[in-house]
Structure formats: structure tokens, C-alpha cells
Amino acid sequence: MITKVLMPKLSEAMETGKVIKWLKKVGDPIKGGDVIAEVETDKANVEIEAFGSGVLRKIIVDEGGQVPVGQLIAVIAEPSDDIAGLSAAAPKPAAPAAPSSGTGGSPPAAPPKAAAAAPLPDMESYRSVPATTQVVPMTPTAAAPSAVAPGVPGGRVKASPLARKIAAQSGVDLRVLQGSGPGGRIIRRDVETAMAAPRPTATPAPPRPAAVPARPAFVIPPRAAAEFEDVPLSPMRAAIAKVMPLSKGPVPHFYVTSEVAMDRAGELRGELNALEGQPKISVNDLIIKACALSLRKNPGVNARLNGQAIRLHHRAHIGVAVSLDAGLITPVLRDCDIKPLSQIAVEARDLAERARAGKLRVQELTGATFSISNLGMFDVEEFSAIINPPEGAILAVGSVLEKPVVMDGAVAVGLRMKMTISCDHRVMDGAMGARFLQDVKRLLEEPLRLLV
Amino acid sequence: MAVMTYREALNLALREEMRRDPRVFVMGEEVGLYEGAYKVTQGLLKEFGDKRIIDTPICESGFTGVGVGAAMLGLRPVVEMMTFNFSILALDQIVNTAAKMLYMSGGQFNIPIVIRGPGGPASQLAAQHSQSMETYFYHVPGLKVVRPSTPADAKGLLKSAIRDDNPVIFIEAETLYAVKGEVPEDPDFTIPLGEAVIRREGTDVTVVAYMGMMYRALEIAEELANEGISMEIVDPRTLRPMDTETIIRSVRKTHRAVVLEAGAGFAGMGSEISAFITESAFDDLDAPVERVTGENAPMPYARNLELLKTPSKAKIAAAIRKVCYA
Numbered sequence: 001m002i003t004k005v006l007m008p009k010l011s012e013a014m015e016t017g018k019v020i021k022w023l024k025k026v027g028d029p030i031k032g033g034d035v036i037a038e039v040e041t042d043k044a045n046v047e048i049e050a051f052g053s054g055v056l057r058k059i060i061v062d063e064g065g066q067v068p069v070g071q072l073i074a075v076i077a078e079p080s081d082d083i084a085g086l087s088a089a090a091p092k093p094a095a096p097a098a099p100s101s102g103t104g105g106s107p108p109a110a111p112p113k114a115a116a117a118a119p120l121p122d123m124e125s126y127r128s129v130p131a132t133t134q135v136v137p138m139t140p141t142a143a144a145p146s147a148v149a150p151g152v153p154g155g156r157v158k159a160s161p162l163a164r165k166i167a168a169q170s171g172v173d174l175r176v177l178q179g180s181g182p183g184g185r186i187i188r189r190d191v192e193t194a195m196a197a198p199r200p201t202a203t204p205a206p207p208r209p210a211a212v213p214a215r216p217a218f219v220i221p222p223r224a225a226a227e228f229e230d231v232p233l234s235p236m237r238a239a240i241a242k243v244m245p246l247s248k249g250p251v252p253h254f255y256v257t258s259e260v261a262m263d264r265a266g267e268l269r270g271e272l273n274a275l276e277g278q279p280k281i282s283v284n285d286l287i288i289k290a291c292a293l294s295l296r297k298n299p300g301v302n303a304r305l306n307g308q309a310i311r312l313h314h315r316a317h318i319g320v321a322v323s324l325d326a327g328l329i330t331p332v333l334r335d336c337d338i339k340p341l342s343q344i345a346v347e348a349r350d351l352a353e354r355a356r357a358g359k360l361r362v363q364e365l366t367g368a369t370f371s372i373s374n375l376g377m378f379d380v381e382e383f384s385a386i387i388n389p390p391e392g393a394i395l396a397v398g399s400v401l402e403k404p405v406v407m408d409g410a411v412a413v414g415l416r417m418k419m420t421i422s423c424d425h426r427v428m429d430g431a432m433g434a435r436f437l438q439d440v441k442r443l444l445e446e447p448l449r450l451l452v
Numbered sequence: 453m454a455v456m457t458y459r460e461a462l463n464l465a466l467r468e469e470m471r472r473d474p475r476v477f478v479m480g481e482e483v484g485l486y487e488g489a490y491k492v493t494q495g496l497l498k499e500f501g502d503k504r505i506i507d508t509p510i511c512e513s514g515f516t517g518v519g520v521g522a523a524m525l526g527l528r529p530v531v532e533m534m535t536f537n538f539s540i541l542a543l544d545q546i547v548n549t550a551a552k553m554l555y556m557s558g559g560q561f562n563i564p565i566v567i568r569g570p571g572g573p574a575s576q577l578a579a580q581h582s583q584s585m586e587t588y589f590y591h592v593p594g595l596k597v598v599r600p601s602t603p604a605d606a607k608g609l610l611k612s613a614i615r616d617d618n619p620v621i622f623i624e625a626e627t628l629y630a631v632k633g634e635v636p637e638d639p640d641f642t643i644p645l646g647e648a649v650i651r652r653e654g655t656d657v658t659v660v661a662y663m664g665m666m667y668r669a670l671e672i673a674e675e676l677a678n679e680g681i682s683m684e685i686v687d688p689r690t691l692r693p694m695d696t697e698t699i700i701r702s703v704r705k706t707h708r709a710v711v712l713e714a715g716a717g718f719a720g721m722g723s724e725i726s727a728f729i730t731e732s733a734f735d736d737l738d739a740p741v742e743r744v745t746g747e748n749a750p751m752p753y754a755r756n757l758e759l760l761k762t763p764s765k766a767k768i769a770a771a772i773r774k775v776c777y778a
Contacts, residue, residue, distance in 0.1 A: 160737060160738045160739060161734050161735045161736070161737050161738075162707050162735065162736055162737055162738040163738065164735070165735045165736070180777065181739070181777055187738050187739065187777055188707065188738040189777065
């Protein structure tokens, strides 16, 4: 059987892709599922898997070559198969300006939105979707040495097999445990300690305001000799530069700010985090949950412009902005309106860790209906964010700060947090944004509602 | 139950089996008139005569080959290696003939031979005479390999080896010949090949050890008990076939394992035991299996260096503490 390997479409915005590295040589036997190449998209480097078995007969796009999505880049076939016709039809590699035949053409059977691609005559069943779509870390040069991303330590929990077994039996979440074995390995005693941890006392420890991280030394780097330097845009930075003006320019933003009393949310969090065997809940997890519930109540905010219609989402898939050295990425936590806080906490942490390790799957980067950007850890009182298109709104969250507040006619110390929603005025109005904020505020101020 | 030395227990086993079965005979260097380099065959020439206690020339390949031929024709030879290091000269007879004959003759010829003698590190026997020779044999399909640690095991296992229809490599230890222990005098007492024994029961870590290492482990167990570490010591006794079940059962109980080996560690018995523990009891392990082995070097003659080459009590204790995260 002949299997065509096409440049996969890895994101909605992707038009072309660059072959960074071939992991197989012509003549190598290929099994379905083998990782055969690494492809650079605008956001990330992705491994592509073979969908058919046979021999890698021909590489059509060499390393470094950039071609439109859907373009033939290699052929897998049995040694006896005649592939002459195929290779002839192939375009030359390294042709960035090559027009993509049929604009928006994507490979057949690519994820949901795939349209029919350029016709592939006399071809048996064939697909080349992004397979595992394991996102390998962004590397500045094409000839990146680490072709083998798997195995690089990332979000993996190190635990002894016995600890895993006991944890699975007792429902202890290993991801929230601190291992006491060598290299932080979680061993039986850690799991048993977690299982035997005392029940939380009636009076939980008073919650501290958003933890102020240990401050790094304040060092001003030496003055460079040159007057300036030009740093080439990384693919991720280039993608951000390309997409953001498509938001801030054409999308008429308006902003609504509200202040939330976080005292009770802090107390609740303290109590939850004192429970043994439970994942640690962050302030952001509470905000995610509050937003998800409020989105259900305010579908007009969980919305986007869709041509001549407004699409109201009935699912709260929340993009959580994660800052990386190379830029910013927004993995998506799905169905936050129906997930318990503990699950949100575990998944959010996992997504953030894998985002930093460059191990997100493509499907974890798409499909958000609303986003949250939290700069609380940077001691930020408030800020406003740019909507991540095609979403209709984004919430910008500041730090939880101790502030003088008036309570019962007296000044007391309270925990306050400011949040600002940016809304697409084409989709919603000020009052809708304000009502949404009011609901988020109420949920955070009556935080038991997040648990019911 | 009598108390006797390991050497006397072997002697008793030979005597009993020769009385029991006229096909059994002993052959080797100095086994008759000199009564054995380590006196294991003491008194046998007198009791059984020179047709059954045969002194041979210094030629291991020759007399081992004679033994294999005798076994093919229905006798049950016990061939003594003055030390097992000399068995290297007979390796072809053992590996290519004794071990393979049943298979290559299509089941026509059993080779009921026992090849026995001392092996392993002793005291200042230097590079050529201190080797743990079992590693050369337990790799070979068709051979059984026994390493008995106590006088009772020496007697019970040697008797089983002589009665077994297959070639058995039976490696004693010079350092154990004078060890005393209780030994059943019952001539029908035997210990089946392929059965491990738990020398000491414990709950925190399984230590697999035989011969001198087993005794060292027993001493360490006393010391570590004071630190709150409860060691279970399993002695495999027969290395092939190995009683993996007993070892696995113990590891499933303690969740940790340390394997001791007097010889050099690379591809040694510790590797094999460690591998099957990991394969069979992975989900029961709370720590990787540790091996404590001799250094990868020829045995030095100098006593101080010899002590450095073999696994010391301190090294063994450190490995045990390591897997116990203590």
C-alpha cells in the first residue's frame, strides 16, 4: 500500500510548515505509528507519525524545506510499489511562497474542521494528521539536536512502583505529594504519610495573601558595547505579533474592572489545602471555576463573532495563559463548569507544567471559549488583556493584596483582588460584561458555591 | 541430629550414597590415598576400595571425560575438582558433552554425573584460585548448579545431586569446610534441588545471598536490627534451577531487595536475580533492586586488597539502608 505523507495542519492559523528534521532515512522500514519527522509550525515543533507501514521510499521535502499545509512531503510504500507518478507530482522543497492549492486546504481527516484537501487520486486510505502531535520544545535552529523529546524530564511524577500501586488503591494523588526518596522519588512512606495525615483542625491556618515569591536579587546587567541589537523573532513571537493586531485592531475592546474581597476564598482555600490526599488548590483554580460557572449563567460572554452570527458556547473551555521564556501559550482546560475544583487544580497544573516542558498536544491548545490571564504572581494590582481571537472575552487578574477596607464603619485589613474583563463589543455590551464580573465576584466572595 | 562440620557432612553424604547405590564412585586428584586435598573423601578408600575411589592424573579434561562416559554407560560418577578453578580445563567436557548429551542423543543418554569441589574466594588464594566459578555454569542449559551454605544443606543437596539423572555442578567453599552445624543422620534425608530457604525472617528488605555472603548477611542483620531494619535473608541454595517463587514471595512482603554476590558483578548471579525480581514484582518494589558484588578486578593476593575486592559488611549495610531509605 502506498501512503502519502502530507504536511499536517496543526493549528487553525497554520498555512505552511517547515520540515526541521527527518528521523528516518530513505530505505528505512516504517511501521504505522513510527515518528518519522519533526515539523516546525508557527507555534511549536511537532513530531509527525507515519499512518501507513512499509518503507520510506522517498523524501520529497528536505530538511529546512517549507511547504503549504497538505503538500506531499514523503512517500511510504512497499519496495515493490510503483511510486514514480507520485514523486513527479511533488513540488520542489524550500518554496515558502508556493501557493497552497485551494486556499485553506487541509489534509483529509485532519481534526474536526478538516475540509477536503487537494484530490489524492488512486490513493488508498491515507492520513497524516499530527499523530501524537507531541509538541517538542521550540528550538531556534532547525538542526536541533534533541530529536528525541520523549524521555526528557517534564511533568512526569517519579514514584516507586509500590507507591504508585498504593496511591492508586487509596486514591491519593501522587502529583501533589513531595517525594522523600532520592531525587524526589515518591516512595511508600510518602503515600502512607499522606493517607495518615491528620484531618484539618476546625480553625484553618489563616490564609496569607497571594504568596510573595522569594525576591530574586536585583541586578542590573552590564551596559552593552553596541547601541542596539536586533533579535530575530522566534516563531512563537512571530505568531503572537501576527495574531494580536488581528485582535486589538479590528476587535473593538472595552474593559470592565471590579474588585473582589478574597478573604473567604482564602479561608476556603486554606481549608481545602489542609485536607490530606487532596490536590493543592490555587487562587487561579478558584477563579477558573468561578468564571466557568459564570459563563454558564452569562452565555453572552461565552460567545464569539461567527460571520453574521454570534456563536454562544454551551461549554466553558477556559484558556489559561502560561508565560514561557519564549513567549506565551494558552492551553485549554475543557468543561470547567462541570469539573470539580480538585480536577481543575490537577489539570491546570499538569497543563502548565507540560506547557513549560513543551509537551502539550495540539488539541490542548485549541478550542477555548474564554481565557484567563493572571499576573497575580508579579505583584500586579490590575491590568487589561488583549482578547485571544476568535474568543469574545478575556479576564485579566491581578494580585490578592492586603488593603485597608471599611467594615461596619471601621477600617480593617482585608484581602482584595482586582480583575478586568476585556470584551469584544461586536459580541456583547458593557452591562453583560459587568453582570458576568458581578457573578464571578459573588462566587469568589461566597466561595462555597464553587463546591456545590 | 548430630553436630558436624560441613566437610564431615559431605563425607557422610558420599558414604551413604555409595553404600546405597553400587553405581556411585568417586574420581579425582588425590581423592584416594591422600584422602582429598580438603579431606572430604577421608576414609572412603578404606571403606570402598580403589575400584570406587579412583586417584587420577592431573588432567581435568581427561578424567571429567571419563566420568561423562561412565555416566553414559550407567554409572553415577562423583568427580572432584581440587578447586573449581581447575574446571576451566574441563569446560568442554562439561558444557559441550555432559550438558548436551541428553538433548543431542534424542533422550537416549542421561548423564548422572556430579562434579564437586570448592570454589569462590577464600583466603589469599590470589587471582587464579579465588573465582566464583558458578557464573560459568549456570548459564548453560542442561546443567544444574548447587551452592550449599550449611552442613545440613551440604549433605542433603549432595545426596540429591548424586541421585539426580542430570549433570550437577556442586560448588562447595574452602572457607566453609570447618563450619559446624546440625545435620540429620537419617540416610534418607535429602534436600530437593531447586528449593530456596529463608535463613532469617524479616519485614523490611529481602537480602538474597549464599555461601560466605549469606553468613555475612546474617551478621549484618543483627546490627541493622538495632537500627530498626528487619532483614529477611533468602538463600537460593540451588542457582539453577532457581527457586524464584520463594524470592518473589519474600520481595512481595518486604518491597525491597538487595542481592549479594562474592564474585565480580557484571552479568553475575545478582544481575539475573535482580532482573527476575523487577520483571515479576515490579509493582511491589518501593526501591530499585540493589546489587552488592565483588569489584570488577582479578582477586589480589595481598590480604588488605583482597578484603577490598570482596563486598564488605559496610558496603552491604549501606546498600540495605539505601533501599530502605534509612
